[in-house]
Amino acid sequence: MTLQSWWRGAVIYQIYPRSFLDTNGDGVGDLPGIIARLDYIASLGVDAIWVSPFFKSPMADFGYDIADFRDVDPMFGTLADFDALLEKAHALGLKVMIDQVLSHCSDQHAWFIESRQSRDNPKADWFVWVDAKPDGTPPNNWLSIFGGMAWKWEPRRGQYYLHNFLSSQPQLNFHNPDVRAAQLDGLKFWLDRGVDGFRLDSVNFPYHDAQLRDNPPKPPELRTGRGFSPDNPYAFQYHYFNNTQPENIGLLEELRALMDRYPDVGALGEISSEDSLATTAEYCNERRLHMGYSFELLVDDSSPAYIRGTVEALEAKMTEGWPCWAISNHDVQRAITRWGGADAGDALAKQLVALVCSLRGSVCLYQGEELGLPEADVPFEALQDPYGKTFWPNFKGRDGCRTPMPWNDGDNAGFSSGTPWLPVPASHRARNVAAQENNAASVLNAARAFLHWRKTQPALVHGSIRFLDAPEQVLAFVREHEDQRVLVAFNLSGETVEWQAPASITALDAPGVVQASRVDGVLHFPPRGAAFALLTE
Known part of the structure; x- marks a missing residue:
């Protein structure tokens, strides 16, 4: 990489x-x-x-x-x-x-159409087929994300097949x-x-x-x-x-x-x-x-x-x-x-x-x-x-x-x-x-x-990330790549917020956001405001 x-x-x-x-x-x-x-x-x-x-x-x-x-x-x-x-x-x-x-396909895929026909066809083991318990119920308690059991009965084979999603999305058997x-x-x-x-x-x-x-x-x-x-x-x-x-x-x-x-x-x-x-x-x-x-x-x-x-x-x-x-x-x-x-x-x-x-x-x-x-x-x-x-x-x-x-x-x-x-x-x-x-x-x-x-800021594309403590409404971090360090801060609230930011910063004119202002070393964030700045020390 x-x-x-x-x-x-x-x-x-x-x-x-x-x-x-x-x-x-x-x-x-x-x-x-x-x-x-x-x-x-x-x-x-x-x-x-x-x-x-x-x-x-x-x-x-x-x-x-x-x-x-x-x-x-x-x-x-x-x-x-x-x-x-x-x-x-x-x-x-x-x-x-x-x-x-x-992990899965449609029950209309040729693989499944063949697999469901019998227990001895060339695709018989391409899906997760399991016998019922003695009382006819599914082999275990696994559930489908889309609701209900993750098993569906197939009368042609007399077995259940696994589906983690819809019953029309049979699970492929990757152990094969x-x-x-x-x-x-x-x-x-x-x-x-x-x-x-x-x-x-x-x-x-x-x-x-x-x-x-x-x-x-x-x-x-x-x-x-x-x-x-x-x-x-x-x-x-x-x-x-x-x-x-x-x-x-x-x-x-x-x-x-x-x-x-x-x-x-x-x-x-x-x-x-x-x-x-x-x-x-x-x-x-x-x-x-x-x-x-x-x-x-x-x-x-x-x-x-x-x-x-x-x-x-x-x-x-x-x-x-x-x-x-x-x-x-x-x-x-x-x-x-x-x-x-x-x-x-x-x-x-x-x-x-x-x-x-x-x-x-x-x-x-x-x-x-x-x-x-x-x-x-x-x-x-x-x-x-x-x-x-x-x-x-x-x-x-x-x-x-x-x-x-x-x-x-x-x-x-x-x-x-x-x-x-x-x-x-x-x-x-x-x-x-x-x-x-x-x-x-x-x-x-x-x-x-x-x-x-963003494409012009190497730190935002490739840099590391380190978070800073800030008021609870503010998400603040530093992105660093080679000799560029960028302070990034977002006021995630609908209220104005102030933060005593690091002293040695030079504001970056990041377009497309509501900019915070800096007065006497304090960043003043409007609702949903943001600050981007170069850290110079």
Whole structure:
């Protein structure tokens, strides 16, 4: 790993293809839509795009249930469209990462269709098949994240199969070396095509405990699963045996050996375990993943103490690897609403982009984050997410962060000439790209200015991080690289705050944030204000 690696310190823009831009009027975004907006993405000052799944799929989980790992679903276009996307992105200086789902596939995949037919076919052992207990119940107490038992009965084999997510997403059996080889060969297919890296979905899930031991119960006071419905029984267990197994290390090392055969590519793992920070540190080094992220900043707590504690905990554990941070994505409530409530304003939206892009590591920005989009309120009759349908009304699922990008004030906000797969809320129409482009004070222009400025500050891209004590409303730290030391401080409250900052500082004119002022050595932060300064001693 060298400082020249493109992924180190990169800002990666996540595209959810269904909701980005529809070019054929079917109400669903597509690859030609991404191509049409690559110039916009490049103008933001990001370094790469991460494209969520566009592979052939029955869309039970909107692309994370893959029926063919090597082909594009006709809904999104063709392999030729993907090649054109790759070519144009590279011409604009953008790297391209694509989602890869190693641990499971769709029940419509040819592998599973064959496997479920009998106990002695060539793919019979490619999935996790287990006999029932003598009373006919599943072999253990493992639960699905999406609700209920993680086992489904298959009458053709007279056995249960494992699914950690939907029952239409059967778990592949990575204890079978043929499965490992097939999935790694699938990665090679895309590397040969020219992708610059992978975002690896649920990368700690490929292996299960071969002894099928029961997961132990979790005390009620600890049942606070990240991204789970408050009444989801998945949070009732310690998930010691259905994921994050020791054998996964060998898989990651095989994966890294494959990727090391290609010049300057990167792997970003999504990690959600009982101790996600420890797992991230274990999984990310020069022999395994290039970088990893977890759900620690995708929660409700946005206090300076929590953010500092989370980053410091990972820094203490991650002695070799490289972190990546995200505060929004396609699985959680948008950060503006989650951290600012229903009435959050533009100052918070601008601050959050600057905040996540100032931490040590790489960054994933989710489409619409640069517009300050709040969480959409999707009525039940328009709901698409199976997770939300299961746990309604206590938990409304993930549709609220997946609604279409608003491009202009025309029909459907310029997303589609047809009926969008999810409705475009009025709160998003008002924040459309065209309107913000023409407003010098918009969130979009603030985000764009900050991201371009960040590229000129080596300490913010590559530097170490060290936190400073400050008032409880202020998150303060120093980023240091070679001879540059940058003081960074954010007032995360809606009140004015004063702080006696280090004496030897020279203010940096960081664009895109509400600047703090310095009088007689005291920093005066307006609500949601920020300070960037060079430490000169």
